[in-house]
Amino acid sequence: MTSTSASSLSPAAAPARSRAGRLAGPAVFVGVLAVALGVLPAVLEPFRLNLVAQYLCFAIVGLGIAVAWGRGGMLVLGQGVFFGLGGYAMGMYLTLERVSSDPLSGGVPDFMSWSGISELPLLWRPFAHPAVAIATAVLLPGLVAALLGWAVFRQRVRGAYFAILNQALAAAFVILLINQQHLTGGTNGLTRFPTLFGASLYSADTKRWVYVAVVLVAALVYLAFRQVVRSRYGALLVAVRDGEDRVRFLGYDPTWVKTLAYTLSAMAAGVGGALFVVVMGIIAPSSLGIVPSLMMVLAVAIGGRFSLAGAALGAVLMNAAETAFSESFAGGWTYLQGALFVLVIVFAPRGLAGIAESAAGWWRSRRQPQGSSQ
Amino acid sequence: MITVRRGGVAVSLLAAAALMLSGCSGGTADDSEDTVKVGMLHSLSGTMAISEVTVRDAVKLAIDEINADGGVLGRQIEPIEEDGASEPAVFAEKAEKLLQSDGVATVFGGWTSASRQAMLPVFEGNNGLLWYPVQYEGLESSPNIVYTGATTNQQIIPALDYLREQGYTKLYLVGSDYVFPRTANQIITAYAKAHDMEIVAEEYTPLGHTEYSTIANAIASSDADAVFNTLNGDSNVSFFQQLRSAGVGPEDVPVLSVSVAEEEVGGIGTDNIAGHLVAWNYYQTTDTPANAEFVAAFQEAYGEDRVTSDPMQSAYNAVYLWKAAVEKAGSFEVDAVREALDGITLDAPEGTITIDGATQHVYKIARIGQIGEDGLITEVWNSGEPIKPDPYLEGYDWAADL
Numbered sequence: 001m002t003s004t005s006a007s008s009l010s011p012a013a014a015p016a017r018s019r020a021g022r023l024a025g026p027a028v029f030v031g032v033l034a035v036a037l038g039v040l041p042a043v044l045e046p047f048r049l050n051l052v053a054q055y056l057c058f059a060i061v062g063l064g065i066a067v068a069w070g071r072g073g074m075l076v077l078g079q080g081v082f083f084g085l086g087g088y089a090m091g092m093y094l095t096l097e098r099v100s101s102d103p104l105s106g107g108v109p110d111f112m113s114w115s116g117i118s119e120l121p122l123l124w125r126p127f128a129h130p131a132v133a134i135a136t137a138v139l140l141p142g143l144v145a146a147l148l149g150w151a152v153f154r155q156r157v158r159g160a161y162f163a164i165l166n167q168a169l170a171a172a173f174v175i176l177l178i179n180q181q182h183l184t185g186g187t188n189g190l191t192r193f194p195t196l197f198g199a200s201l202y203s204a205d206t207k208r209w210v211y212v213a214v215v216l217v218a219a220l221v222y223l224a225f226r227q228v229v230r231s232r233y234g235a236l237l238v239a240v241r242d243g244e245d246r247v248r249f250l251g252y253d254p255t256w257v258k259t260l261a262y263t264l265s266a267m268a269a270g271v272g273g274a275l276f277v278v279v280m281g282i283i284a285p286s287s288l289g290i291v292p293s294l295m296m297v298l299a300v301a302i303g304g305r306f307s308l309a310g311a312a313l314g315a316v317l318m319n320a321a322e323t324a325f326s327e328s329f330a331g332g333w334t335y336l337q338g339a340l341f342v343l344v345i346v347f348a349p350r351g352l353a354g355i356a357e358s359a360a361g362w363w364r365s366r367r368q369p370q371g372s373s374q
Numbered sequence: 375m376i377t378v379r380r381g382g383v384a385v386s387l388l389a390a391a392a393l394m395l396s397g398c399s400g401g402t403a404d405d406s407e408d409t410v411k412v413g414m415l416h417s418l419s420g421t422m423a424i425s426e427v428t429v430r431d432a433v434k435l436a437i438d439e440i441n442a443d444g445g446v447l448g449r450q451i452e453p454i455e456e457d458g459a460s461e462p463a464v465f466a467e468k469a470e471k472l473l474q475s476d477g478v479a480t481v482f483g484g485w486t487s488a489s490r491q492a493m494l495p496v497f498e499g500n501n502g503l504l505w506y507p508v509q510y511e512g513l514e515s516s517p518n519i520v521y522t523g524a525t526t527n528q529q530i531i532p533a534l535d536y537l538r539e540q541g542y543t544k545l546y547l548v549g550s551d552y553v554f555p556r557t558a559n560q561i562i563t564a565y566a567k568a569h570d571m572e573i574v575a576e577e578y579t580p581l582g583h584t585e586y587s588t589i590a591n592a593i594a595s596s597d598a599d600a601v602f603n604t605l606n607g608d609s610n611v612s613f614f615q616q617l618r619s620a621g622v623g624p625e626d627v628p629v630l631s632v633s634v635a636e637e638e639v640g641g642i643g644t645d646n647i648a649g650h651l652v653a654w655n656y657y658q659t660t661d662t663p664a665n666a667e668f669v670a671a672f673q674e675a676y677g678e679d680r681v682t683s684d685p686m687q688s689a690y691n692a693v694y695l696w697k698a699a700v701e702k703a704g705s706f707e708v709d710a711v712r713e714a715l716d717g718i719t720l721d722a723p724e725g726t727i728t729i730d731g732a733t734q735h736v737y738k739i740a741r742i743g744q745i746g747e748d749g750l751i752t753e754v755w756n757s758g759e760p761i762k763p764d765p766y767l768e769g770y771d772w773a774a775d776l
Binding site (some may be wrong): 045046047048050051054073110111116117175178179181186187188189191192193194200201202280281282283284286287327330331333334349 | 426455456457459460461462463466468470471474475486487488491492494495496498499500513551552553556557560563580581628775776
């Protein structure tokens, strides 16, 4: 088996790779996982560990965006909606866990009793079961994206129109959440979760376990999407991105190809949102409107949308930079963040992964100058 | 076939690991002998920054004054400042950072209800102590928060009493769409029912909304004799401008606002709002010796053109109340400070205030003010005695159903 498969995206990549080169990727993956699970929990205080878990939630969202946007060419500017669906599903379970253990609550969350509701609404009842909440957090975003995607891709809505549609969806979702205050908690969102499955969410032990769970989920999503993009379907997706009409002419239906990628990206966003609630202890409309949705895509642009690892790294990097900047310069850190965006986009249009790739290509071509003549 | 490029993976994942490690700046709860760390957590960026920065300035002024005066229990206060970025989730994150990573003795911060509710579980989970300086919707009493602004029975209900005394019986309710206006309007509706007043309409607009001509015209053509305004932030600018354009002046239908203070009057434009009413517990013009000193000190520190407002004053008081509680307890420990809270009094700019230990709210005088041509607010009515805080409105029969 010779790996002569060079990507159409990076002509600089060498066509032939050594055995060591082929094993480097998996070795790094295992190494990063070992550091994440073995080293970080030992050296970071619980608060910092929790922050890393938060970054990884956005990395999971980023992996989905890399599939839909990087591979499928769909500019998904409304991932906040799916992030929110996952987050609220999990948040509803956590809210009910508190309510059921608090005899003073009268069986309903406080924001409902303020609105004069004394009996738990039908919509909320299934979420008393964690399995229902988790399944909803993963499947509902997928279902919504599948229906929406199928409807719009069939009509050949694409490009800027699809991006605008997604933005409008995010705006509408936020308005819906705020208006339905008696069901959603309004602008305050859902918060005040003392426990997860009976364990205090604010103990160092629980935080460590939550972190481990987030790392494992992120790794699983990465591996799963890696299989997807390397499969025949992944090739078809790229073909649709680069020439939808040509693919249609060849007898494939681009509608379902795109719908599937959109659905996968929505499910990833839902998973990220559900984990985010557990990590941060809050989900509010301001975390999933137009601006947060843009930031999710921007992070992927910075990391490199054509690479799964790049997308995940972009999310981690951007959020870590936000923390670092805002802690060092409490006033004015947003300028630094803006400057970082501009620098990366101007000097590395394919993101950080693009830089890494070019560097690796350059290094290889120096070692075997004749190999780079592809 | 498409492959993920391994070189890229390797480099980027290594970079990620390096970055995570570098993210862990060492901030341990180191109790050095001559300083005590406190947190300041306000929105310095985002939509709320314009309001919250004024509160931050007031907190900083109090800290500087106390430090110049020898500190607390012989220790200088070392403020650690974080930006809540007008985002509830960021408030929760930064609160956790201050409590766990910096090990602060207490935190001063928050403005919106959303930010307070986001921080609440963090303070309860880590047994911290938050001083929250803004009037709010009540229905809360956390052992880990001290509320130095008014609760509803110290602002909304006195405002209704005032309107009723003045003979206004038909109210038009306008508010931003979030928990404070909605809760306030529920209280207003229950009050109206019990006191033979009529609610003509109840309108909500999203935060940041700027199109009010429809509502302004509806007010002009309705038979309402007063407007109760719970709009927040920028919306007030458009609302008052468009109300004036619709020909509604303070002599026809006065608007009583509960979220418009001295700081906002300048932005709205004095022309648009002069003559209308507001309800607070403090104005820059409040005539007490402590206020004369506070206003002078504030303007000396930040400029002659700066105004002082109720939330700023409540935040300024919070630092002094905390100092008094720490000195009474003889300790910076949260549990000891909480024990010491009950009965702490302070000669504040708004008059003598006292902490009610049971609710961790503050006894306050309610004041109705009228906005003048100079942009300052003059008191036209006050409650005389400081009102006992009653966040759950347990002392009001008509509020039993809320």
